[in-house]
Amino acid sequence: MKEKGLLIVLSGPSGVGKGTVRQAVFSRPDAKFEYSISMTTRKPREGERDGVDYFFKSKEEFEQLIKEGKLLEYAEYVGNYYGTPVDYVKETLESGRDVFLEIEVQGAKQVREKIPEGLFIFLMPPSLDELESRIVGRGTESVDLIHNRMEAARKEIELMSLYDYVVENDNVDFAVDRINAIVQAEHCRSERVAYKYIKMLEVD
Numbered sequence: 001m002k003e004k005g006l007l008i009v010l011s012g013p014s015g016v017g018k019g020t021v022r023q024a025v026f027s028r029p030d031a032k033f034e035y036s037i038s039m040t041t042r043k044p045r046e047g048e049r050d051g052v053d054y055f056f057k058s059k060e061e062f063e064q065l066i067k068e069g070k071l072l073e074y075a076e077y078v079g080n081y082y083g084t085p086v087d088y089v090k091e092t093l094e095s096g097r098d099v100f101l102e103i104e105v106q107g108a109k110q111v112r113e114k115i116p117e118g119l120f121i122f123l124m125p126p127s128l129d130e131l132e133s134r135i136v137g138r139g140t141e142s143v144d145l146i147h148n149r150m151e152a153a154r155k156e157i158e159l160m161s162l163y164d165y166v167v168e169n170d171n172v173d174f175a176v177d178r179i180n181a182i183v184q185a186e187h188c189r190s191e192r193v194a195y196k197y198i199k200m201l202e203v204d
């Protein structure tokens with residue numbers, strides 16, 4: 001029987017660098033994951049492309065997807081919907097390939113309930129001050145939105161104990177190395193568990 005792929009969930013507070021780290025993960029020549037492109041009702045930022053960065057949807061279209069059960073998880077985040085297409089994730093995992101999700105914490109909590117065997121990684125900023133200066137430095141949010149995102153971040157950080165691993169994003173390359181090492185270790189662990197059971201069956 002073909003072994004299922006591993007679901008890797010990268011989450012953490014807004015502005016910590018999830019998007020930056022995810023892009024760096026996928027820019028490594030040895031990256032073996034499939035990225036699940038999310039749906040959102042947020043307007044595209046400059047340079048963002050439909051079907052590459054997100055599938056951009058209207059509120060009505062998104063609510064229809066919810067009704068039809070097409071989302072593995074979804075969340076309303078700072079005034080917009082974000083969600084993960086369930087069919088893509090399931091089909092890719094079934095085909096034996098690893099799927100990488102980069103999502104906020106409410107969605108990660110829902111995925112944990114549905115796919116508890118996934119690998120959940122929480123990306124941490126070196127400090128709250130550094131987090132705020134990253135959000136401000138990105139220059140994509142108004143002062144009000146920055147305030148909302150910092151408020152949300154404080155609550156999100158409290159949920160870090162629900163994750164399998166916490167990775168500090170002090171430096172993007174180091175964070176990618178840590179994530180890759182964790183994924184590799186998780187693959188070795190599941191191979192060892194499978195091997196142990198095969199050996200047990202041989203003895204019996």
Ligand SMILES: Nc1ncnc2c1ncn2[C@@H]1O[C@H](COP(=O)(O)OP(=O)(O)OP(=O)(O)O)[C@@H](O)[C@H]1O
Nearest residue numbers: 014015016017018019020134137138169170171172
């Ligand atoms: N290790 C790092 N050191 C310094 N700056 C960083 C680091 N990682 C990311 N940044 C910067 O922090 C800002 C926020 O990063 P990014 O947009 O990737 O965060 P995010 O967690 O995806 O945010 P959101 O959840 O709001 O989408 C960007 O300007 C990015 O260049």
Ligand SMILES: Nc1nc2c(ncn2[C@@H]2O[C@H](COP(=O)(O)O)[C@@H](O)[C@H]2O)c(=O)[nH]1
Nearest residue numbers: 014038039074075082083084102103104107
């Ligand atoms: N619950 C989900 N959260 C998602 C998904 N895709 C992205 N996100 C997260 O939303 C915020 C805001 O993103 P931005 O692009 O507007 O800055 C960020 O934390 C993303 O990680 C998703 O499918 N589900």
